Amino acid sequence: MQVKYNYLDQQFAEVEGYFQDLRQLVATGEFTLGPFVEAFEKKFAAYIGVKHAIGTNTGTGALIQSLKAVGVQPGDEVITVANTFIATVGAIVAAGARPVFVDCDDRYQIDVNLIAGAITAKTKAILPVHWGGCSPDMDKVMAIADKHGIPVVEDACPSVGATVNGRKAGTFGKVNAFSMHPLKPLNVWGDGGIIVTNDDKAAEFLRLYRNHGMVDRDHIEIWGINDRLQPFQAVVGSRVLDTVEGLVQLRVRNAQLLDAGLKGLEAHIRPPARPAGNREAYQLYLATAERRDELVKFLISRGVEAKIHYPIPIHLQNCARDLGYRKGDFPVCEKQADEILTLPAHQHINEEQIAYMVSVIREFYAR
Ligand SMILES: Cc1ncc(COP(=O)(O)O)c(C=O)c1O
CATH class of the missing domain: 3.40.640.10 (Type I PLP-dependent aspartate aminotransferase-like (Major domain))
Structure with missing residues (x-):
């Protein structure tokens, strides 16, 4: 798929x-x-x-x-x-x-x-x-x-x-x-x-x-x-x-299905906390994953276009050299850069595709 x-x-x-x-x-x-x-x-x-x-x-x-x-x-x-x-x-x-x-x-x-x-x-x-x-x-x-x-x-x-x-x-x-x-x-x-x-x-x-x-x-x-x-x-x-409210609702539904599908895998992959009262637009469905790079490769090999936003934080990019920041300055951001991944959850993803993504992730961590 x-x-x-x-x-x-x-x-x-x-x-x-x-x-x-x-x-x-x-x-x-x-x-x-x-x-x-x-x-x-x-x-x-x-x-x-x-x-x-x-x-x-x-x-x-x-x-x-x-x-x-x-x-x-x-x-x-x-x-x-x-x-x-x-x-x-x-x-x-x-x-x-x-x-x-x-x-x-x-x-x-x-x-x-x-x-x-x-x-x-x-x-x-x-x-x-x-x-x-x-x-x-x-x-x-x-x-x-x-x-x-x-x-x-x-x-x-x-x-x-x-x-x-x-x-x-x-x-x-x-x-x-x-x-x-x-x-x-x-x-x-x-x-x-x-x-x-x-x-x-x-x-x-x-x-x-x-x-x-x-x-x-x-x-x-x-x-x-x-x-x-x-x-x-x-x-x-x-x-x-005219379509934005409807498409955001579909993204919210997809994110909720993904969150539910990943329940029980918290030791390996975790979506962030979702405070009550916030409606996210899910431009990106982000999660933190163990063995992130391997997981992304596995997902791609199974037809799931997972992405990484982004593997190198801005303060460690060449363009930011003159700002004087160093590795270690933003430990949470740096750790997330090693662990974060993005799963497709947009309005054209259907329930079967969500179930398939979850099954591929479960297969990866069961190996
Ligand atoms: C957080 C953030 N800021 C700024 C931009 C810049 O927007 P644009 O690509 O329209 O210049 C983007 C998206 O590309 C973004 O995700």
């Missing part, structure tokens, strides 16, 4: 509806921002429950711009978690700031108990990540940030549809970023990103900044860049958004 990690051919097997919408766009010639982007931004803001949504070209761009919108400048420090995708940290560097890492907890999320100790006079933002579609303890993050008067920028890139006690990921911080990369829960046909905020001033800055600082074609208010959401991606994103 095959259990594929990438599901895009299945998700977009039926495209006629998308093509109809795209024909309408092409007929208008509105290829730079315009009504299709505006309509999508409004729809996304309503879904998340915020005042403003600002479309960007990528999630990475959304993060860089969000950091700028909260006032991060060259020389500042931004606190984030050591286990994330490189884009979180690359965005901090691109904004001119210095990434300051804290270790993660056993749910693979930022260890909120370590944040206060990392704050210095140079800290200008805290950047928690909803890693893999799962949320850290956002109430605690916000309490620490508020106590020190430091703005929070959520990296909610993988987490459209995730909630904490009914409140959506991306509604806690001052300015927050989502990705619409093809393997995110809300995905488009290429790259796409979106920033959300309730802050009118930040939204005004972002609408100018992503579009060269232009008020109109003849008036440039601030220095800016070109990092706009493409209208055809707004059209695609709008249709996918």
Whole structure:
């Protein structure tokens, strides 16, 4: 049996509806921002429950711009978690700031108990990540940030549809970023990103900044860049958004089936604790496994496309050399890098495939 990690051919097997919408766009010639982007931004803001949504070209761009919108400048420090995708940290560097890492907890999320100790006079933002579609303890993050008067920028890139006690990921911080990369829960046909905020001033800055600082074609208010959401991606994103609640529910069902199927194997493979009140979007179904590398090879040999996110932590990557971190600085993150694996649990996985994955894992540990 095959259990594929990438599901895009299945998700977009039926495209006629998308093509109809795209024909309408092409007929208008509105290829730079315009009504299709505006309509999508409004729809996304309503879904998340915020005042403003600002479309960007990528999630990475959304993060860089969000950091700028909260006032991060060259020389500042931004606190984030050591286990994330490189884009979180690359965005901090691109904004001119210095990434300051804290270790993660056993749910693979930022260890909120370590944040206060990392704050210095140079800290200008805290950047928690909803890693893999799962949320850290956002109430605690916000309490620490508020106590020190430091703005929070959520990296909610993988987490459209995730909630904490009914409140959506991306509604806690001052300015927050989502990705619409093809393997995110809300995905488009290429790259796409979106920033959300309730802050009118930040939204005004972002609408100018992503579009060269232009008020109109003849008036440039601030220095800016070109990092706009493409209208055809707004059209695609709008249709996918209609399906997001349903697809997240299927991911939750699959994750629950996997969790149940792995019961009894805790000595070998363990999914993280799942606090009541959190709904994960399961961009990644992560677990910690004994003899991880061997297990991943075994799964792949049996047709299950297991992955590793990621085997080398960012503070030990060559690009991070100048940050001065060393092996041993983030022991939880480093241990997880040796033990973590990702199993396919997306909306196109069915119950038979889940049962098959569980049986392959049981066979591996019974050998
Ligand atoms: C945690 C995290 N941050 C940032 C990004 C960057 O998003 P993008 O690929 O849209 O630039 C991603 C995904 O790729 C991600 O998983």
